[in-house]
Amino acid sequence: MREELVEASSSSLRNHRISKSTTVVGRTACLLEEPGRCPERSPKRSNARQNMIPRNQALKRPNGTVIDTGRAKRLRLMGFHGISEYEEAVAPRESAGDQTKAEVFASEAFYERGVIAVKEERRADGFECFRGGAALGSARCMLELAACFAEGDSCPQDVIAAVALFNQAHNLPGFAEVLGAELARVQYKLGKSAFDAGSIKAVEFLTAAADYGHPGAQYELGTLHELGWGVERNMDEAIVWWGKAADQNDLLALYKLGECHRDGKRVARDSAKAAALFSRAAELGHVSAGFEVGWCYFTGWGVARDFAEAFRWFRKAAEQGDRTAQSLVAYCYRSGTGVTKNVEKGLAWSKGRGKGGSVREQRTMTEC
Incomplete structure (x- = not known):
């Protein structure tokens, strides 16, 4: 059976044209097994080894009872051979009872608990839940686990392991459609x-x-x-x-298109369209777009000139660290442009110019 598993893993990875196939196949076959039982990999080859599920570690259902690990392994192997765990689980059994139902839905329970943990900022707990569900053959958990390894979220970053898990999930029957x-x-x-x-x-x-x-x-x-x-x-x-x-409504794309229409970069220069795009991006939280909207109102470029609206956007961008916006807020307070004149506040904003980064730096931070 192990030979069939490795062969199936190798076939799927070849189809996806992944480099270093030998390394990936080894990790795919052993990713959810005890590292010491995987002869293809030395302890130094994987920086995610401590996160693998030991073969002798008991897996538990949400109610705390132990899951039959032999059955868990069979369900996992069935995924590689094109057999749905649900299809196998709902087949008539004389002694199925509640235990079989619990085993069928255990993997999805792991997924649901993992999602809740992540939402509550308990990311390490979420990782453990996704790892448990992946061991039971949950495609959703495999995907979440792949995302964790890809970003190094609650585990050492390991793109090879992420790709292996991704392919394992992708090869499950009906996966792409669902x-x-x-x-x-x-x-x-x-x-x-x-x-x-x-x-x-x-x-x-x-x-x-x-x-x-x-x-x-x-x-x-x-x-x-x-x-x-x-x-x-x-x-x-x-x-x-x-x-x-x-x-x-991707804010980064909205801002990029705004720049294109502002500068006439491969599209017609259009002040009204640029202002509208910057406004949409700013409403979604793009700092530099907020400054651009303020500048549009300040100069009357693409919109009707409105100093009060310009100040509102400058202030918003300035509070998020945009240095150029901070300078303009200081100017508005000192000159009474768009806001009641207040020299003290103007001086305070002038001294606070060191906060945050430049417009260019803020754009870079936003687009990371």
Whole structure:
């Protein structure tokens, strides 16, 4: 059975054209097993070894009772051989009873508990829940675990392990149809991690997620086309992808398109359109976009001139650390432009210019 498992893992990874297939196959086969029982890997090869589930560790249901680990392993192996755990679990059994039902839904219970833990900022507990559900064959838990390894969230960062888990989940029957949105989300995270690591795999993952409709991936793919990183440099293609992301209110894409229309970069220069795009991005929390909106109102560029509205946006951006906005808030207070004149406050804002970063630095921070 172990040979069949390794063979199935190897086949799936070859189909996805992942480099270093030997290393990945070893991790795929042993990712949820005791590291010491995996002869293909030395202790120094994996920085996530301490997070693996020991073969002799008891897995428990939400009510605290121990799950039959032999059955858990069978369910996990069934996923590799194209058999649904639900299909097997609902088959007629003379002694099924409540225990079988608990085992069937245990993996999803792990997932639900993990999601709650993450929402409550108990990320380490969430990781453990996802790890437990992944051992029982939950595709959702495998995806969440892959995301954790991709970002180093509650565990050492390990992109190879993340990809192995991703492929394991992706190969489960009917996975793409049921969990398409979650698939795209993890592909986006893998793409970002691969880009940070300088891996060309970033293009593959981000393209897959963008094609599905993930706005973050669409923005990142547009940026790759803008830079010519891993793809042919093509500003027109970049604008197309930014447009798709902006249609879904991605604040970074909205800001980028605003810049394009402000500067006439591969599109017609349009002050009204730029102001509208900056305004949408600012409403979503983009700091530099808030400054741009204030400047539009201050100069009457693309909108009717309104000093009070300009001051409101300058103040908002200044409070979030935009140095140029801080300077303009100080000027408005000293001159009484758009706000009641108050020299003291003007001086205070002038002294506070050191807070936060420059407009360019803030843009970089926002777009990380």
